[in-house]
Amino acid sequence: MVDFEKLAAKLSGPSALITDLEGWEDYFKDATEESVRPRAVVMAKCESDVIATIRFAKEARLTVTGRGTGTGLSGGAVPDGDSIVLSLERMKELSIYPERTMAVCGPGVITKELLDAAAEHELTYPPDPASYEECTLGGNVAENAGGLRCKRFGVTRDYVVGLRMVTSDGSIVTTGLLSERQGFNIQDVIIGSEGTLGIITQIAVRLVPSPSVGSTLLVAFDDPADAGRTVADIIAGGIVPTVMEYIDRDAAECSNRYEATEGLEDAGAILLIETSDEKDEEQTEAVSDLCRRNHCTTLRIACDTDDVKTLWRVRRNLSKAVKEMAKIRYNEDVAVPVSQFMTMVSFVADMNASSPLRINAFGHAGDGNLHVSFLAMTGDEAERKMIQKGVEELFHKTLELGGTLSGEHGIGKHKAAYLSWEFDEPTIRAMKKVKNVFDSESLMNRGKIFS
Numbered sequence: 001m002v003d004f005e006k007l008a009a010k011l012s013g014p015s016a017l018i019t020d021l022e023g024w025e026d027y028f029k030d031a032t033e034e035s036v037r038p039r040a041v042v043m044a045k046c047e048s049d050v051i052a053t054i055r056f057a058k059e060a061r062l063t064v065t066g067r068g069t070g071t072g073l074s075g076g077a078v079p080d081g082d083s084i085v086l087s088l089e090r091m092k093e094l095s096i097y098p099e100r101t102m103a104v105c106g107p108g109v110i111t112k113e114l115l116d117a118a119a120e121h122e123l124t125y126p127p128d129p130a131s132y133e134e135c136t137l138g139g140n141v142a143e144n145a146g147g148l149r150c151k152r153f154g155v156t157r158d159y160v161v162g163l164r165m166v167t168s169d170g171s172i173v174t175t176g177l178l179s180e181r182q183g184f185n186i187q188d189v190i191i192g193s194e195g196t197l198g199i200i201t202q203i204a205v206r207l208v209p210s211p212s213v214g215s216t217l218l219v220a221f222d223d224p225a226d227a228g229r230t231v232a233d234i235i236a237g238g239i240v241p242t243v244m245e246y247i248d249r250d251a252a253e254c255s256n257r258y259e260a261t262e263g264l265e266d267a268g269a270i271l272l273i274e275t276s277d278e279k280d281e282e283q284t285e286a287v288s289d290l291c292r293r294n295h296c297t298t299l300r301i302a303c304d305t306d307d308v309k310t311l312w313r314v315r316r317n318l319s320k321a322v323k324e325m326a327k328i329r330y331n332e333d334v335a336v337p338v339s340q341f342m343t344m345v346s347f348v349a350d351m352n353a354s355s356p357l358r359i360n361a362f363g364h365a366g367d368g369n370l371h372v373s374f375l376a377m378t379g380d381e382a383e384r385k386m387i388q389k390g391v392e393e394l395f396h397k398t399l400e401l402g403g404t405l406s407g408e409h410g411i412g413k414h415k416a417a418y419l420s421w422e423f424d425e426p427t428i429r430a431m432k433k434v435k436n437v438f439d440s441e442s443l444m445n446r447g448k449i450f451s
């Protein structure tokens, strides 16, 4: 029998511990399908709440699942039946240091809140997951989140300059600018560790001057392969647009049903591109030329700010739009070298054409990133089996093309069984040894990354 009263007495407020979980079902899951009831939820307000929870869990032989806002797409924040879900969403301290072009944040700061605060000083934080209005900085660091602008500006890892993390024995590890010492680069091990090494309680990030915005283009193609080839040609031509997103016919259809937008009808595939401002005119011309050479059917350049907003809403809405079209959505986020992007998008289009399932794709094309959704219309057993088979075919093809099974959403729970498809045995052994150094009893986010 676990005596939760002992934990309640150590937390900063009486409402921080929830053991009657009626009405707390959102904390049983992330943005994927699975939902597991934990033993308790702790709404941490400060680092000492995190330490108290982890020490209590260790003593009570419970596990700890860190949670931002649960927008993850790999089951990373789904607890197990022995978990305390440790929510960091109330840890929202945020300080901007304009003279040092950096910010120090609590893990619960929403990415957009950081962007808005930085913008007041004409600064920005470039990594911008499509979920930036909802997800937390802690979740971004734990997943090494990417985003729309990441081909040009880099991913979360490229902007983290310091971390504080509470490990499984309740001690604190500090790195980078938040550390007093030099030495091993532990920070790079923590970034992307998906809550399996400890709980991140403070994050220092680098800010950069806000870039001005280039032109927004919506380009339609009949054949997805033509859109894929255009992406490769643009990158091979040394052009790095700020954003280059791919949307296939089926995903565009979902988006159009969610919110009708001119130019989405009847396209085999779409590229949504924002050129970089310094070379706006030159880049718009070069990109348009490559699109035409690859047989684009429509090329629309947004004419005013409202038009630009409408076009980017198409992309930001996509995940929700696709999810609404089905009973269940399985979302995979593979990535391949850009030179193979054309082969990959054609492969998905062929899968969709030959399958009774609805399968669509969109993603950050400049990075070779492709979010492939398998839509289950009934969610029955036969359909689930078909999806499983489709996912495994997709994974085989991705690895054959020299890609990776997760471009940005992490391994989490759902891809843990496939880790050995991508990494050889000595590499997995080395990863497990690192895990063991921080968490020898496997209390932190058990069952994630390693099944």
Ligand SMILES: Cc1cc2nc3c(=O)[nH]c(=O)nc-3n(C[C@H](O)[C@H](O)[C@H](O)COP(=O)(O)OP(=O)(O)OC[C@H]3O[C@@H](n4cnc5c(N)ncnc54)[C@H](O)[C@@H]3O)c2cc1C
Residues within 6 Å of the ligand: 030, 031, 065, 066, 067, 068, 069, 070, 071, 072, 073, 075, 076, 077, 088, 107, 128, 129, 130, 131, 134, 135, 136, 137, 138, 139, 140, 141, 142, 143, 144, 145, 146, 147, 148, 194, 195, 196, 198, 199, 200, 201, 319, 320, 408, 409, 445, 448
């Ligand atoms: C509509 C939509 C669009 C998306 N677009 C993108 C995109 O463009 N790019 C992208 O990379 N991702 C994207 N995602 C996925 C998701 O938003 C990111 O992975 C995000 O970083 C998760 O943040 P979160 O706060 O929701 O974390 P959660 O889902 O709560 O947790 C994610 C993982 O991080 C761990 N974790 C959370 N906080 C901490 C902490 N403080 N310390 C230690 N571990 C912690 C959890 O245990 C879990 O393993 C999208 C998701 C949705 C729903």
